[in-house]
Amino acid sequence: xxxxxxxxxxxxxxxxxxxxxxxxxxxxxxxxxxxxxxxxxxxxxxxxxxxxxxxxxxxxxxxxxxxxxxxxxxxxxxxxxxxxxxxxxxxxxxxxxxxxxxxxxxxxxxxxxxxxxxxxxxxxxxxxxxxxxxxxxxxxxxxxxxxxxxxxxxxx
Amino acid sequence: xxxxxxxxxxxxxxxxxxxxxxxxxxxxxxxxxxxxxxxxxxxxxxxxxxxxxxxxxxxxxxxxxxxxxxxxxxxxxxxxxxxxxxxxxxxxxxxxxxxxxxxxxxxxxxxxxxxxxxxxxxxxxxxxxxxxxxxxxxxxxxxxxxxxxxxxxxxxxxxxxxxxxxxxxxxxxxxxxxxxxxxxxxxxxxxxxxxxxxxxxxxxxxxxxxxxxxxxxxxxxxxxxxxxxxxxxxxxxxxxxxxxxxxxxxxxxxxxxxxx
Numbered sequence: 001x002x003x004x005x006x007x008x009x010x011x012x013x014x015x016x017x018x019x020x021x022x023x024x025x026x027x028x029x030x031x032x033x034x035x036x037x038x039x040x041x042x043x044x045x046x047x048x049x050x051x052x053x054x055x056x057x058x059x060x061x062x063x064x065x066x067x068x069x070x071x072x073x074x075x076x077x078x079x080x081x082x083x084x085x086x087x088x089x090x091x092x093x094x095x096x097x098x099x100x101x102x103x104x105x106x107x108x109x110x111x112x113x114x115x116x117x118x119x120x121x122x123x124x125x126x127x128x129x130x131x132x133x134x135x136x137x138x139x140x141x142x143x144x145x146x147x148x149x150x151x152x153x154x155x156x
Numbered sequence: 157x158x159x160x161x162x163x164x165x166x167x168x169x170x171x172x173x174x175x176x177x178x179x180x181x182x183x184x185x186x187x188x189x190x191x192x193x194x195x196x197x198x199x200x201x202x203x204x205x206x207x208x209x210x211x212x213x214x215x216x217x218x219x220x221x222x223x224x225x226x227x228x229x230x231x232x233x234x235x236x237x238x239x240x241x242x243x244x245x246x247x248x249x250x251x252x253x254x255x256x257x258x259x260x261x262x263x264x265x266x267x268x269x270x271x272x273x274x275x276x277x278x279x280x281x282x283x284x285x286x287x288x289x290x291x292x293x294x295x296x297x298x299x300x301x302x303x304x305x306x307x308x309x310x311x312x313x314x315x316x317x318x319x320x321x322x323x324x325x326x327x328x329x330x331x332x333x334x335x336x337x338x339x340x341x342x343x344x345x346x347x348x349x350x351x352x353x354x355x356x357x358x359x360x361x362x363x364x365x366x367x368x369x370x371x372x373x374x375x376x377x378x379x380x381x382x383x384x385x386x387x388x389x390x391x392x393x394x395x396x397x398x399x400x401x402x403x404x405x406x407x408x409x410x411x412x413x414x415x416x
Binding site for chain 2: 015016017018019020021025026029030
């Protein structure tokens, strides 16, 4: 009787250790602790070129992460990429003339959307579209332009 | 004369499929015996002790050392690019996605699976299983089902422990020995490891591996030739087949989960 109780206790400890390990993986290793509580709203923004932006890429304001990219689609009426941004409900008062730009974190890092609030009195409502956007910088285009400019300046 | 090799090939093929069919029928019978264990949880707990708790030590030690090696190797490669801060991401992703489930399953086959096969095989060789049948005790329910369930339940827990310990092993080496920033180790990890894509998929992998490893172990034991040589062969087959099945399935699961 005593021995079987000891076995049951060690098995209980084993199961508890396994659960604790899963908990550690979820809370300490994964993004569960940093991800939002679920309450959020969506605004959209249209870009000429989104470069390497992906679904789940971060959305930041002054470097503070406020949400993430929810979906990316292409609009055939305007020939632009339409990006849905899912913003945490606690950041709900961006001015209407907020600018959305696509930047790269570091030289080779992932791309993210940076919002820069404007000065308007009215706030963006859920479902609104950000009017002022700045596309991603495509390295090849920049190099191409640079070469073209140096070539034309040498001609003069 | 000419047809002899062909006949041998055919015989090998038929016996292979025969065995596969037996294995599947056996699995169905085992699973049918599992619900009855709800009334006798003591049987499962006893098996979880020998399958899970006694495997814990090797899992803890291997997890720690695998994590430490990942920390060292990852640091050497990442420091070439000046990206030492990503060490946490490299260690955590490698462990959670691949090494945790796979290495745990391999160790589990060696430590627990072989023991299960030998135990059931010897029970058969010494006619204990027939004895049970004579007493109207179904050995599938009394012997096989508890061992299968215990292995199936223990594997995901062991894999989770392996991964968690490994992350701390990488932490000791990376942050403690090599001087990676502690905050960067954890924050980069949390930024890149996704709960659904990485952790859940790793857990799903370990559940599948646990199912397969436990199935192979009890089937090889039950299907053994009842001699001492037969038991030793069955034990070897358990380890080899489990390793092959786990590595093959790992490729398929990885392609399905992370292949896009």
